[in-house]
Amino acid sequence: MTQNLAAGMETSAISVLKRAVELDHGGRFQESLVCYQEGIQLLMDVLKAVKDDSKRGHFREKIKGYMDRAEQIKVHVNQLKEDGKYHEQIRISEDATGYSYEALFKPYMSGLLTEVWVQDPYIRHTHQLYNFLRFCEMLLKASCKVKTIHLLTSQDEADNRQQGDALAELTESLSALGLTLDLQYSSTIHDREIRFDNGWIIKIGRGLDYFKRPKGRFSIGYCDYDLRQCQETNVDIFHTKHTKIL
Incomplete structure (x- = not known):
């Protein structure tokens, strides 16, 4: 994967994850979860292409943060579904x-x-x-x-x-x-x-x-x-x- 391609994927990931955060803050949790998952996958693809250790550490930290938030949303949504209160x-x-x-x-x-x-x-x-x-x-x-x-x-x-x-x-x-x-x-x-x-x-x-x-x-x-x-x-x-x- 070329450096330019990795940069392009990083730009795409930032765009998708920005949308995920907007949806998250707006209470549109199911939609935000889909965007978080897509953005995380893009960041993981970028991580595979990056050789610099400091950059790899930065991306790992970002991925972990987004994964933690996605898991919190998944638990929250599942609980609302279980309680019959999702809206x-x-x-x-x-x-x-x-x-x-x-x-x-x-x-x-x-x-x-x-x-x-x-x-x-x-x-x-x-x-x-x-x-x-x-x-x-x-x-x-x-x-x-x-x-x-x-x-x-x-x-x-x-x-x-x-x-x-x-x-x-x-x-x-x-x-x-x-x-x-x-x-x-x-x-x-x-x-x-x-x-x-x-x-x-x-x-x-x-x-x-x-x-x-x-x-x-x-x-x-x-x-x-x-x-x-x-x-x-x-x-x-x-x-x-x-x-x-x-």
């Missing part, structure tokens, strides 16, 4: 970016995740159907092994043909990849929430539809949701030892 809130401000589905859900998608329940009455119009498609794609790309996705939504009373055709096509596409989409309709649901069978519950005020319409098909953010501006909304995260079926 954190993410406030997405108007025009904020960096809140793609991958960024938002990654901290809660452990390798134990196999089943997902989505309750969202507004998976009807074209952009909403694409949102759900992107959510499914995000699950497919994750390290977990999701086998079943349950969707409870409402039918488009004005024109349910497009909605029905789109969800039928998605069901077939997922099936070809070994995933089952269990689709159900309700005319009375209003609340929006997503449940993972590893115990996490994510409630988004606007459901999956918290992104603003892009200015054009060739505008930044049209394809990459991390660059897409958001509408203001709150995200509440809870944990339960017994995930109930919606």
Whole structure:
């Protein structure tokens, strides 16, 4: 590993760990834990490349400090889960970016995740159907092994043909990849929430539809949701030892 590459990794580690500390101070413990773990791994890779003993000692000290804090957070989070008291809130401000589905859900998608329940009455119009498609794609790309996705939504009373055709096509596409989409309709649901069978519950005020319409098909953010501006909304995260079926 060249010196320049090691320096670049150190810069990346500093950036990730700075974000970890910010999340930690903001009470977003599960997210901070993921960042601490990523940052620590980067620092360990840098340590392997450094030959100077004084620098190696400096990095070992830093790694130990971050590892100790990560372990404290893990114990704290596990205790909150055990007591059924885990709750954190993410406030997405108007025009904020960096809140793609991958960024938002990654901290809660452990390798134990196999089943997902989505309750969202507004998976009807074209952009909403694409949102759900992107959510499914995000699950497919994750390290977990999701086998079943349950969707409870409402039918488009004005024109349910497009909605029905789109969800039928998605069901077939997922099936070809070994995933089952269990689709159900309700005319009375209003609340929006997503449940993972590893115990996490994510409630988004606007459901999956918290992104603003892009200015054009060739505008930044049209394809990459991390660059897409958001509408203001709150995200509440809870944990339960017994995930109930919606």
